[in-house]
Amino acid sequence: MSTTQDTLPEPTTRQPLSRDRILQAALAFADEHGLAALSMRKVAATLNVEAMSLYNHIANKSDIIAGITDLVAGEITLPTPDFDWKGEMRARSQSAHKVLMKHPWAAQQFQAGHPPGPNMMTYLDATLGCLIAVGFSPRQADDARNTVDNHIYGYTLKRLNRPNRAREISRAAKKTLKDIPKDTYPHLYKRTSELAGTETPDVDDFDFGLNLILDGLEAISAR
Numbered sequence: 001m002s003t004t005q006d007t008l009p010e011p012t013t014r015q016p017l018s019r020d021r022i023l024q025a026a027l028a029f030a031d032e033h034g035l036a037a038l039s040m041r042k043v044a045a046t047l048n049v050e051a052m053s054l055y056n057h058i059a060n061k062s063d064i065i066a067g068i069t070d071l072v073a074g075e076i077t078l079p080t081p082d083f084d085w086k087g088e089m090r091a092r093s094q095s096a097h098k099v100l101m102k103h104p105w106a107a108q109q110f111q112a113g114h115p116p117g118p119n120m121m122t123y124l125d126a127t128l129g130c131l132i133a134v135g136f137s138p139r140q141a142d143d144a145r146n147t148v149d150n151h152i153y154g155y156t157l158k159r160l161n162r163p164n165r166a167r168e169i170s171r172a173a174k175k176t177l178k179d180i181p182k183d184t185y186p187h188l189y190k191r192t193s194e195l196a197g198t199e200t201p202d203v204d205d206f207d208f209g210l211n212l213i214l215d216g217l218e219a220i221s222a223r
Contacts, residue, residue: 017047017049017053017054017056017057018057019057019058019067021047022043022047022054022057022058022064023058023064023067023068023071024071025043025046025047026038026043026064026067026068027068027071027072027103028046029042029043029046030068030103030105031102031103031104031105034104034105035065035105035109038061038064038065039061040054040055040058040060040061040064043064065109065114066114066115066117067117069106069109069110069112069114069117069120070114070116070117070118070119070120071119072099072100072103072106072109072110073110073117073119073120073122073123074119074122074123075099075102076092076095076096076099076123077091077092077095078092078122078123078126078127079091079092079126079127079129079130080126080130081129081130081133081134082130082133083134085130085131085133085134086214086217086218088130089127089130089131089148089214090207090210090211090214092126092127092130093148093151093152093210094206094207094210096149096152097152097155097156097206100152100153100156101156101159101160104160107152107153107156107157107160108153108157110149110153111153124145127141127145128141128142128145131144131145134221135221136217136220136221140220144217147213147217148210148213148214151209151210151213155206155209159206166198166199166200169195169198170195170196170197170198170199172195173192173193173195173196173198174196176192177189177192177193177196180192
């Protein structure tokens with residue numbers, strides 16, 4: 001015969017709160033709802049804890065944002081010193097674009113001037129190391145990195161904020177076309193007219209600009 005003790009459910013063990021657990025919850029929340037909706041209280045609610053308990057591990061909302069930005073940096077493929085430095089930088093840049101599209105809030109935060117966390121410092125150091133290894137000076141390597149990164153962030157933000165479906169592109173172009181004097185701006189008018197009649201979605205041609213930059217850097221390195 002079973003006893004009452006035999007039928008009692010096993011006690012549940014609550015997962016201890018930690019900085020990493022808080023940041024992972026905040027990252028998921030930001031991806032779904034955006035940074036504007038992020039708060040200590042809402043992150044605490046997703047963890048089923050009181051907001052005050054977060055302050056044992058997190059200073060404030062700014063600390064959370066810096067922390068989750070560093071988590072995103074940790075998802076990007078790192079370049080390695082290699083003879084095919086263009087291939088390494090291309091893979092690194094394509095990975096960064098893909099990761100930032102996955103986390104739509106992050107591109108702006110990569111440019112926001114947060115003190116770099118360990119993942120970001122690893123990302124930056126690996127990039128400089130890849131370029132310095134093939135003969136770029138530290139300053140040239142940093143200028144090259146900045147140029148590539150400006151393309152990554154700018155292009156990603158454009159993709160996130162501009163219409164990319166054929167119908168959306170056509171509608172926006174038709175609206176804009178009304179404000180472009182054809183005789184004054186003939187080339188702009190012609191291109192906008194093409195977009196107004198488009199029947200195909202916008203193609204994510206991230207590599208077009210990236211290849212122009214990498215080819216330019218290759219020319220510099222060959223001097």
